[in-house]
Amino acid sequence: MQNACNTIMEKIMKTNISVLFISMCYSSVSSAAAYDLLLDIQPIVYSAPENSVNIGGSLTGRWDIQKNQSMFCSYNPGIDLETISAVQAASGYNTIFESVSYDVFNTTQTGIGWIMGGKDGGASGSWTPLLASGETQVFPFPGGLPSYPQPGANIRLAYIRLPGVLNAGKFTLPAQDIAKVKCYNNKTLIETATIRTAAVVMTINARSCRIQTGDQTLQMGTLTRQDFSGLAIGQNIEPGNTATLNLSCDKDVIPFVTISDNNNTANESNVISLSSPTATTTAKGVAYQVFYNNQRQSLGPKSADKGTLNQFPVGQVTTADNQAVPIALQFKYLKTDETVAPGDVNASVTLTFSYQ
Incomplete structure (x- = not known):
């Protein structure tokens, strides 16, 4: 029998309502106001073998930024519903990070996405993920007040490994709006705040x-x-x-x-x-x-x-x-x-x- 086995080589680089615990501080305010949040992430350097991080894993092995926002909206007599929603395209991937399931969003670079979570501005509460679709309820939370003038939160973000080639070199992820915080009173939208990232410098030294x-x-x-x-x-x-x-x-x-x-x-x-x-x-x-x-x-x-x-x-x-x-x-x-x-x-x- 005559035969040929062709060994071909190629390198392939290949919802639900959630609840967020919000801390509050009282202030007498008579008009609506929105307070945007800027995530100014420090430069990130990735120096590791190209595929050493699992798909869905953090590039740095940690959260790349965490910030506390004392309030997103301010309104008297009070906010009775606050939601958060994504404004960037989702990657279609989901990851478990620190026992919480997160939707992963795209960046402008192949192989790199991001996740975002929020929680009570104090020490209590659990992290709630930003979801790919719909509005995630962040206030009120179980056991809390039914309304409040100034709800706020801790917000954190991490860059995540996605399928695709990690292009070696130094580049900048552009500044962008990533989420909207919407504040309601009696089902009426009172104000909208924005969460955005500043430009982020990344250096990829993938071996x-x-x-x-x-x-x-x-x-x-x-x-x-x-x-x-x-x-x-x-x-x-x-x-x-x-x-x-x-x-x-x-x-x-x-x-x-x-x-x-x-x-x-x-x-x-x-x-x-x-x-x-x-x-x-x-x-x-x-x-x-x-x-x-x-x-x-x-x-x-x-x-x-x-x-x-x-x-x-x-x-x-x-x-x-x-x-x-x-x-x-x-x-x-x-x-x-x-x-x-x-x-x-x-x-x-x-x-x-x-x-x-």
């Missing part, structure tokens, strides 16, 4: 690797049915053929890889399906499997995200810049049926690298 080897076609050789006759179903023909790949990596990086079936991207088994974009398969009763360090590897999605299903390391942490990292993958025939029919055996996989 990664460069693929030194191009696409490969691995010739698996010609076999006969007799070669499979002594094998039980599920056994491989040894030793198989090796595809050697090379990376050049920055210091302090651990390269990982996910192997994906190009014929069936949902394939999460350890058997590569027989077909490829450029060649058909006519043989029966056989398949291919891939091994790394003599360990059979299962297939996964084309994603560089940390923690991708069936992702595995292909080296130790690098100790120098431009360090060469060779990778040897063994591809072996697998007997899948007692009856083996002759013909061509073709398959195609993609390798997606992740740098952690």
